[in-house]
Amino acid sequence: MSRTNIAPKHRELIGTGVHAVLWDMDGTLVDTEPYWFRAETLLTAEYGVAWSHEQAAALVGNSLPTSAAILREAGVDLDIRQIIDALVDSVVTQVREVVPWRPGAREMLAEIRDAGIPCVMVTMSERKLASEIHRLLPSGTFEFVISGDMVERGKPDPQPYDLAVERLSASREDLSRDRIVAIEDSLPGLASAKAAGVVTLGVPNMVALPDGPGHTLWPSLEGRGLADLGRLLGAA
Structure with a gap:
């Protein structure tokens, strides 16, 4: 304009x-932060990893590779790219339902x-x-x-x-x-x-x-x- x-x-x-x-x-x-929290909780549950609200809140604002590395260290047995893809796909699915x-x-x-x-x-x-x-x-x-x-x-x-x-x-x-x-x-x-x-x-x-x-x-x-x-x- x-x-x-x-x-x-x-x-x-x-x-x-x-x-x-x-x-x-x-x-x-x-x-969308609750969507990320839910994505992390679902993913960690697949690998028997306990994941708290406080742990999820600590990832807010970080880059996805940083967050994925923390999830991997916590026990999610996937590589960094796989973790990122799983989280992003989960949040995209939720966003398509309600923004x-x-x-x-x-x-x-x-x-x-x-x-x-x-x-x-x-x-x-x-x-x-x-x-x-x-x-x-x-x-x-x-x-x-x-x-x-x-x-x-x-x-x-x-x-x-x-x-x-x-x-x-x-x-x-x-x-x-x-x-x-x-x-x-x-x-x-x-x-x-x-x-x-x-x-x-x-x-x-x-x-x-x-x-x-x-x-x-x-x-x-x-x-x-x-x-x-x-x-x-x-x-x-």
């Missing part, structure tokens, strides 16, 4: 100074895109699952998707967010990291976004997030909008 064609009510929102918004998926855009959107997420996405501001999905899930969610949103909601199988080092490493910013910058020379907002629900995600130098917003879901330097916490996206994201730039 060219800026000359933006409706008057959106010009004020663009004046908030937000250059782009980077979205985590699991737990931030969609509440658990997080409160306020789709509304905020729509407002940002209506204002002509690019959004990118940055997830540690693989493309197979990310594509299931992406296809359910209006065309053009996301400029592109950065998935876990596109990077060598997943969150908490900054590589996923660095890659998103680099790809956006290829077509938008005026992008500034201190005007790009990342929205996350996990500790690894917060660490990744902050290390990449973007403005970082935490919205806790399954795991509590601590107060601390370099990020802002909101209890929910419900009732929030682009103007609220713009105010984070000054706070950062």
Whole structure:
């Protein structure tokens, strides 16, 4: 969308100074963490491995190879790729039955895109699952998707967010990291976004997030909008 064609009510929102918004998926855009917990519980049960809610919560936000390695160490007698495939297939099956959107997420996405501001999905899930969610949103909601199988080092490493910013910058020379907002629900995600130098917003879901330097916490996206994201730039 060219800026000359933006409706008057959106010009004020663009004046908030937000250059782009980077979205985590699991737990931030969609509440799929319970689906991952169920997938892990079913898989570990096949191998007689006890798997607690606390163990599942400890994997939230990690890259899939990291999570798979922990499950393998716990006693799941499969190789890393087999564990990842089993988990992803299970979650995809559950998503196809019910998509658990997080409160306020789709509304905020729509407002940002209506204002002509690019959004990118940055997830540690693989493309197979990310594509299931992406296809359910209006065309053009996301400029592109950065998935876990596109990077060598997943969150908490900054590589996923660095890659998103680099790809956006290829077509938008005026992008500034201190005007790009990342929205996350996990500790690894917060660490990744902050290390990449973007403005970082935490919205806790399954795991509590601590107060601390370099990020802002909101209890929910419900009732929030682009103007609220713009105010984070000054706070950062």
